[in-house]
Amino acid sequence: MQLTINGKNHEVDVDPETPLLWVLRDEVGLTGTKFGCGIAMCGACTVHVNGQPRRSCSLPVKLVDGDITTIEGIGTPDAMNAVQEAWVENQVAQCGFCQSGQIMTAAALLSMNPEPSDDDIDRAMSGNICRCGTYPRIRAAVHAAAAKMRGA
Amino acid sequence: MGKILRRTFLIGSAAVGGGVAIGYWQVTKPYPNPLKSRLKDGETALTPYVIVAKDGVTIVAPRSEMGQGVRTTLAALVAEELDVDLNAIKVINGPASKAYYNSMLMEEAAGQAATDVSAGAERMRNATKVIAKIMGSQATGGSTAIPDAFERMRSAGAAARIVLTKAAAKSLGVSASELTTENGMVIAADGTSIAYTELAGEAANIKPPSNPPLREKSKWRYLGKSLDRLDMVEKCTGTAEYAIDVRLPDMAYATVRVNCHLGAGVKSYDASKAKARADVKKVVPVKNGLAVVSTNTWNAFQAVQDLEIEWEPAPYPVNDADIVASHRAAFDDKPDSQKRKDGDVEAVLAEGDIIETEYLVPYLAHATMEPMNAVAHLRDGKLDLWVGTQSPTRCLDVAKDLTGLDEDDIDIHTMYLGGGFGRRGEIDFVAQAIEVAKAMEGTPIKLVWSREEDMCHDMYRPLTLARFRGAIRDGKPAAFDMHVAASAAAIDAFERQGMNLNMADPTITQNAWDNPYKIDNYRVTGYRAKKALPVGFWRSVGASQNAFFQECATDELANAANADPLQFRLDMLDHEPSRKVLEAVAEMSGWGGALPEGRARGIAYYLSFGVPVAEVIEIVDTGAGLKVDKAFVAADVGLALDPRNIEAQLQSGVIYGLTAAIQGAITIEDGVVKQKNFNEYDAMRMYQAPSIDVRILENGPHITGVGEPGLPPAAPALANAIFALSGKRIRELPLNNSIAFI
Structure with missing residues (x-):
């Protein structure tokens, strides 16, 4: 099976029912995308397929119908994406395990809505659980990223 | 040797050493x-x-x-x-x-009141550091x-x-x-x-x-x-490495199914269907269950469902009503502890009006974002273990016990933890990974639990019952009598480490007995309920439920006295750091100021882990349910090393506490935990989360930690806000069993 992940082609040999999450993590070796629940309830596994946020834990790889972007694909420690920069500036992460998913959801929101209101943020981000309760800083970071991206 | 013998004298060997003579030189030697x-x-x-x-x-x-x-x-x-x-x-x-x-691990068990900074109390605190050192x-x-x-x-x-x-x-x-x-x-x-x-x-x-x-x-x-x-x-950037992210050449992937009747074993099993799968490398018995080794995590998750297992029955009552009844029966037993007995509550309560209430809080799971997992590699007489653990030395102990290897041949790699909250002080999942690595010697094993396995195999925050009686005389609090029944979280947790403590469980009345409120007649009694589900340390431990009991009861007394809940608390406090956090939170929240129709505030205060914390919660009735709109937190940490990080920890405690207060409940059906995943045991989400203002004070005598103390006041502050809004006094958690939230 052919997949395009972060702009690169990958050939994988798996049961086509395998959720994309496990293909990314165990087969391709991209472990930035996290396993939290396996039933699309927590958002830790969020990636983009054709720019849309998808819960990779519940998306059989055979149904992937476009280019995949993971947290590793939107920025790196030396060249962070604006959303990642805003996250760092606001010191959002605590345990950090949910933050790949939070950032991917926020990045998708901002690509569609460059100036989200608090309600827009609530709607977009409420599928992502953070057990450390970083929500106040996530909200601040989404607004900061939006401002950064509008200014850029 | 002679010199050492002359210098040796015994200290506390009976208390901690199990009869082993501990020499002074061993204690002082680094x-x-x-x-x-x-x-x-x-x-x-x-x-x-x-x-x-x-x-x-x-x-x-x-x-x-x-x-x-x-x-x-x-x-x-x-x-x-x-x-x-x-x-x-x-x-x-x-x-x-x-x-x-x-060095601080045994301080809570020694039982010095948080506000006691006398020379004797400080000496006892220092003595517990010696015990902690020997425990290592x-x-x-x-x-x-x-x-x-x-x-x-x-x-x-x-x-x-x-x-x-x-x-x-x-x-x-x-x-x-x-x-x-x-x-x-x-x-x-x-x-x-x-x-x-x-x-x-x-x-x-x-x-x-x-x-x-x-x-x-x-x-x-x-x-x-x-x-x-x-x-x-x-x-x-997704580059932080948690144990679940460790990748080694030729690694195999494992998962487990352990008896959901917690603590009971496997009666019989048939692994033929699982073994017939092309991806399955091995089926390995582990404590109370079975592990399957496969080619990736997903395949392991599928294969483990193909095992046919007959389970031993639950060694505890199999439904909630019976468990609650067994806790209620504990009130008829001899108390486990009575660490506070001021004046004569019985004499006051014998005459005149009294307030008599019962409170109940359920079991809670930790539900860390990263499910339990570990990577183990046993080869050539060496074991490497990659694990998100709160206790690396305990991992070392279990590794030694299970492999028979010397300490020098074991390397524990402590990774970032995707949440701990007390759960990762346990080693059940670590032992499983080692067992599988032994059965697959030479092959690195990554063992990952499904979320369902994680939620149903926890060491839960104890279900706890409290009975309160109190009285107001001449408009002032005259009696405060709190009785708490729970199973013994600390004793259980130590027992799982092979340490039997013949003492009262310090968590049952944790931080309740040494609450600084001055009431002439004040009693706090703990009762040990029979073991049911395994219980352990859940963020803020006994304080998480005792704050709810104490601070709701205090609000009920304030209401009976027709007093302002803030002033009522201040009038009972001569502990300056505590007074200051209450005054600060009142100022931050505009306490006493008018609010629009459909809004109300509640206040709570609790001193846990040496940190006095006051919180005000402001709620709004949206018409579609209550929303926690604003939270205000004032905490005295003694000395603040990193203010922005302390703010984050206090906010985190509030959200973790509100999640539990509003919706957290682990319940039992047919001896099995009913909640399997976040659809049944959810966390507070962005649209439900309040804004949280934090003020950090530094009046206390000791430097403190703040991972936990922000949590306990959240639940009672919210329950008290609901009373202020609706006149409805909810005495059972979670609150959404009694009132709707958005």
């Missing part, structure tokens, strides 16, 4: 530096916390980074005295070792990392700096007193400078001083300031 046997060529371990090599300086921060920012603050403690740039050094968790024992437990929990490390890790930095200065003096041929240090360099009077990294060889032969002088607070460069967390960029 543990050997665990880094020494692990150094690479050219590296020198100046202390157990500082490694210097040609290519850089490394600081060991031996507490588990589970979100609380401890790695950064601990590194800052060393860097402050060592004179290195925090961003130019490497920070590691280091090996598992008794040298990194947590490298554990993260109990909001202890900062108080434990505050002097210890600054001393390690200072000692290392002195060694480096002496080494430079030797190589320059000058006196050490002529030298200064700055940014990783020793600098001579004439301006000549030598980098620490050039001094590794010379420094190896110099003994570090044991009690180096420490810098005045006014000279601090890092401490007391908000620092950028060292783990932040990694955690925002």
Whole structure:
């Protein structure tokens, strides 16, 4: 099976029912995308397929119908994406395990809505659980990223 | 030997040593530096916390980074005295070792009242440090990392700096007193400078001083300031490595199915269907269940469902009603503890109006974002273990027990923890990974639990019942009588470590008995309920439920006295740090000021882990359910090392506490935990989360940790706000069983 992940082609040999999450993590070796629940309830596994946020834990790889972007694909420690920069500036992460998913959801929101209101943020981000309760800083970071991206 | 014998005398051996004579010399002698046997060529371990090599300086921060920012603050403690740039050094968790024992672990068990700073109380606190040292437990929990490390890790930095200065003096041929240090360099009077990294060889032969002088607070460069967390960029780019992310060549993937009748075993099983799968490499019996080894995590998750297993029945009552009844029956037994008995509550309660209430809180799961997992590799008589653990030395113990290997042949790699909250102090999942690695010797094994396995196999926050009676006389609180029944979280947790403590369980009335409210007749009694589900340490432990009981009861008394809930509390407090947090939160929240229709505030105060915290919760009735709109937190930490991080921890405690208060419940059906995943045991989400204003005060006498104390007041402040809004007094958690939330 052919997949395009972060702009690169990958050939994988798996049961086509395998959720994309496990293909990314165990087969391709991209472990930035996290396993939290396996039933699309927590958002830790969020990636983009054709720019849309998808819960990779519940998306059989055979149904992937476009280019995949993971947290590793939107920025790196030396060249962070604006959303990642805003996250760092606001010191959002605590345990950090949910933050790949939070950032991917926020990045998708901002690509569609460059100036989200608090309600827009609530709607977009409420599928992502953070057990450390970083929500106040996530909200601040989404607004900061939006401002950064509008200014850029 | 003769000299040692002459100097030996016994201390507390019966209490902690199980009859083993503990010599004074063993207590005072430092543990050997665990880094020494692990150094690479050219590296020198100046202390157990500082490694210097040609290519850089490394600081060991031996507490588990589970979100609380401890790695950064601990590194800052060393860097402050060592004179290195925090961003130019490497920070590691280091090996598992008794040298990194947590000196604060037994303080709570010793039972000094939080407000008691008398010489005797301080002496007892110091005595518990000796016991903690003998126990040698490298554990993260109990909001202890900062108080434990505050002097210890600054001393390690200072000692290392002195060694480096002496080494430079030797190589320059000058006196050490002529030298200064700055940014990783020793600098001579004439301006000549030598980098620490050039001094590794010379420094190896110099003994570090044991009690180096420490810098005045006014000279601090890092401490007391908000620092950028060292783990932040990694955690925002998907590059932080948790145990679940470890990848090794030829690694196999495992998962388990363990009896959901917790503590019971496997009666029989048929693995033929699972074994027939092409992807299955092995089926391995583990404690109370079976593991399957496969080619990836998903296949392992599928294959384990193909096992046909007949389970032993639950060794406890199989439904909630019977478990609650067994807890209620505990009130008829002899008390487990009665640590507060002021005046004569019975005499006051015998006459006139009294308030009599019962409160109930359910079991709670920890539900860390990262499900339990570990990676184990046993080969050539060596075991490597990669694990997100709150207790590396306990992992070492279980590894020794299960493999029979010597400590030197076991390496515990403590990874970032995707949440801990007390759950990762347990080693059930670690033991499973080792068992599978033994059965698959030579193959690295990554063992990952499904979320369902994780939620149904926890060591839960105890279900707890409280009975309260109180009285107001002449408009003032005259009697406060709290009875709490729970199973013994601390005793159970120690028992799982093979330690049997013949004592009252300190968690049952934790921080309730030493509440500083002054009421002439005040009694707090704990009762030990029969074991049902396994229970353990859940963020803030006994304080999580005892704050709910105490602060709701206090509100009921205030209401009976027609008093303002804030003033009512202030009138009972002569503990200054506690008064100040209440005054601060009142000012922050506009306490007493008018609110629009459909809004109300509630207040609560609790002193846990040495930190007095007051919280005000403001709720709004949206028409579609209640929303927690605003939270205000004032906490006295004694000394704030990193204000922005402390703010994050207090906010985190509020959200964790509100999640539990509003919707958290683990219930039992047919002996099995009913909630399997986040659809049935949800967490507070963004649209439900309040804004949270935090104020940090520093009036208390001790430096404290804040991973937990922000949590306990959240539930009662919310319940009290609901009473203020609706007149409805809810005495059972979760609140959404009684009232709707958005």
